[in-house]
């Protein structure tokens with residue numbers, strides 16, 4: 001099957017500063033599991049932003065789901081974004097909605113009928129261990145709880161691609177394992193998963209995962225080939 005994502009010589013510059021990402025070339029196979037690693041400030045979040053179309057590159061080619069994502073007309077962006085589940089580093093929950101409604105949001109946006117929403121939302125809340133907090137607003141949840149709601153929201157619509165930025169940064173090791181298991185389950189259903197992480201433990205948990213390591217804005221293998229098995233990050 002064709003690659004779900006292809007980057008060719010992509011560069012990203014914020015404003016008039018130096019390039020944050022340079023000469024990034026790689027492709028992602030559908031249904032595979034990827035880790036993006038690298039030191040703080042190396043450009044992991046920036047790479048993910050390009051992947052989920054929050055940022056346009058300054059140069060290069062990005063193909064997503066077989067189409068040119070750089071030249072994509074603005075009105076087609078929402079349709080593309082709906083195919084991608086995103087776990088943001090800062091969660092970005094909707095503050096005036098309950099945990100339940102935050103998780104339900106992708107289904108509501110997709111036009112799923114009310115009576116078909118309750119069961120999957122409860123199931124997902126139970127998965128992340130927060131069914132009893134269904135009615136709580138994000139501000140009343142801990143950082144780790146908000147992160148779990150953000151993950152539930154990202155996966156509930158079974159996106160074609162899941163992009164997660166440090167998704168276990170605020171939870172204990174037991175919950176991190178549980179969340180990782182959730183990603184693996186989704187991956188087994190066919191979702192391509194891309195996780196940026198510093199977490200060594202997490203890297204070792206998925207033997208089939210492939211790894212992209214960014215070093216100062218460049219993929220450390222200039223051919224863009226992906227490594228397996230993962231090697232430790234400094």
Ligand SMILES: Nc1ncnc2c1ncn2[C@@H]1O[C@H](COP(=O)(O)OP(=O)(O)OP(=O)(O)O)[C@@H](O)[C@H]1O
Nearest residue numbers: 014015020038039040041042043044045046047089
């Ligand atoms: N919106 C922005 N405007 C200007 N510079 C930015 C912006 N976002 C990121 N940068 C810069 O780009 C570089 C890479 O940042 P990025 O957040 O992608 O790194 P990271 O690898 O995800 O880091 P961390 O692991 O600390 O989250 C940093 O030098 C950062 O200061």
